[in-house]
Amino acid sequence: MLEVKNISFAYQGQPPILQNISFKLPQGEHLALMGESGCGKSSLLKALYGLVDVQAGEVHFQQQRVWGPSRQLVPGFKAMKYLAQDFGLGPYHTVAENVGKFLSNLDLGYKKSRVMELLSLVGMERFAPLKALNLSGGEKQRVALAMALAQEPQLLLLDEPFSQVDHFRKHDLQRKLFSYLKAQNISCVVATHDGRDALAFADKTLIMRQGEVLLFGDTLAVYNQDTDFYTASLFGxxxxxxxxxxxxxxxxxxxxxxxxxxxxxxxxxxxxxxxxxxxxxxxxxxxxxxxxxxxxxxxxxxxxx
Missing domain, CATH: 2.40.50.140 (Nucleic acid-binding proteins)
Known part of the structure; x- marks a missing residue:
C-alpha cells in the first residue's frame, strides 16, 4: 500500500509545486498521474521516491516512512524503482550491460537469462550487444524500462515512459509491460499527458492542476465525469x-x-x-x-x- 498524506513541496524561495496531496494506492494497482505541463507530476514522483524533502506531510510505502535526501545518505526507497525522463543509461555500455548492472554476478547463467527476459519484454533483445549511445530515444526509453525491472520492485514510478517510443510499438509495449506488472503484483504510478494511456492501463487516475489534486478515483469514473472541462479535455x-x-x-x-x-x-x-x-x-x-x-x-x- 502506498499512502500519501497531505504532502506539500516547494524549492527554496519559490512558490509551492505540490500542495496538500493525499491518496492511497493498494498493492498491485496502477495509477495514472495526469495534468497539463508544469502541474507537478514529475515533482510528485520524486517526492514519492524520496528524491526531495517535502515541507509538510508524509509518504508511506508498505507501512514504512519514505524519507527525503536530508534523512538518508543514498536518496530513494529500496522497494521502489524510479524511471526519470533522462533514462540514466551508461552510454558506453552495451544494452545488456546496462540492464545487467543491477543483477548479481554470483549466478551468471541466471543473470544472462534475466537480462534477455527483460529485453524481450520491451522488444529490445536483438539490441543486447549494441552500445547505448547508438540507440534512438525510443530505444533508450525501452532499455530504461528493462533496467527499472531488473531488481523487481514492489512499486514502479514512471515519468512519461512512452513519450519517445514509436506509435506502432507503443501499444504492444504497454500491453506487455502492464500485464507483466499485474502478474507480478507490482504497483505502478505513471505520469502521462496521454489520456489514452490512462484508459489502457490505469486502475485509478489522479488529475493534477497547479500542484493540487483536482480529482482522484477509479479511471472509468474520472473519464465519465461530465462537469469539469479541464479533466475531460485531458482525455481528448x-x-x-x-x-x-x-x-x-x-x-x-x-x-x-x-x-x-x-x-x-x-x-x-x-x-x-x-x-x-x-x-x-x-x-x-x-x-x-x-x-x-x-x-x-x-x-x-x-x-x-
Missing part, C-alpha cells in the same frame, strides 16, 4: 452543451434540433471522421462515418445511452 476533444460536457461519441446528427452548428473541418481517423464545428462561440466535436464539408450547417443531439 470535449464539447459543452446545456451545462454538460460531451465527448465526440456522445453527439450525433439529427434532422431537426435547436442545437445547430456549422462545420469547420473534418479529420480522418481510419474507421470514421472527427468533425470540428462551431455552435455560437463554442467548439463542438463529433464523429461521423463520412466527411462533412466546411461551412455546412448541421443539427445535433446528445446521445448519452
Amino acid at each position: 476533444e470535449v464539447s459543452k452543451h446545456n451545462g454538460k460536457l460531451l465527448k465526440p461519441h456522445q453527439i450525433r446528427l439529427t434532422d431537426i434540433s435547436s442545437w445547430e452548428a456549422t462545420v469547420q473541418h473534418y479529420y480522418f481517423l481510419g474507421n470514421q471522421y472527427l468533425i470540428e464545428s462551431t455552435s455560437g462561440e463554442e467548439k463542438v466535436f463529433f464523429y461521423h462515418k463520412s466527411p462533412i464539408n466546411g461551412g455546412e450547417k448541421v443539427c445535433l443531439t446528445p446521445c448519452l445511452s
Whole structure:
C-alpha cells in the first residue's frame, strides 16, 4: 500500500509545486498521474521516491516512512524503482550491460537469462550487444524500462515512459509491460499527458492542476465525469452543451434540433471522421462515418445511452 498524506513541496524561495496531496494506492494497482505541463507530476514522483524533502506531510510505502535526501545518505526507497525522463543509461555500455548492472554476478547463467527476459519484454533483445549511445530515444526509453525491472520492485514510478517510443510499438509495449506488472503484483504510478494511456492501463487516475489534486478515483469514473472541462479535455476533444460536457461519441446528427452548428473541418481517423464545428462561440466535436464539408450547417443531439 502506498499512502500519501497531505504532502506539500516547494524549492527554496519559490512558490509551492505540490500542495496538500493525499491518496492511497493498494498493492498491485496502477495509477495514472495526469495534468497539463508544469502541474507537478514529475515533482510528485520524486517526492514519492524520496528524491526531495517535502515541507509538510508524509509518504508511506508498505507501512514504512519514505524519507527525503536530508534523512538518508543514498536518496530513494529500496522497494521502489524510479524511471526519470533522462533514462540514466551508461552510454558506453552495451544494452545488456546496462540492464545487467543491477543483477548479481554470483549466478551468471541466471543473470544472462534475466537480462534477455527483460529485453524481450520491451522488444529490445536483438539490441543486447549494441552500445547505448547508438540507440534512438525510443530505444533508450525501452532499455530504461528493462533496467527499472531488473531488481523487481514492489512499486514502479514512471515519468512519461512512452513519450519517445514509436506509435506502432507503443501499444504492444504497454500491453506487455502492464500485464507483466499485474502478474507480478507490482504497483505502478505513471505520469502521462496521454489520456489514452490512462484508459489502457490505469486502475485509478489522479488529475493534477497547479500542484493540487483536482480529482482522484477509479479511471472509468474520472473519464465519465461530465462537469469539469479541464479533466475531460485531458482525455481528448470535449464539447459543452446545456451545462454538460460531451465527448465526440456522445453527439450525433439529427434532422431537426435547436442545437445547430456549422462545420469547420473534418479529420480522418481510419474507421470514421472527427468533425470540428462551431455552435455560437463554442467548439463542438463529433464523429461521423463520412466527411462533412466546411461551412455546412448541421443539427445535433446528445446521445448519452
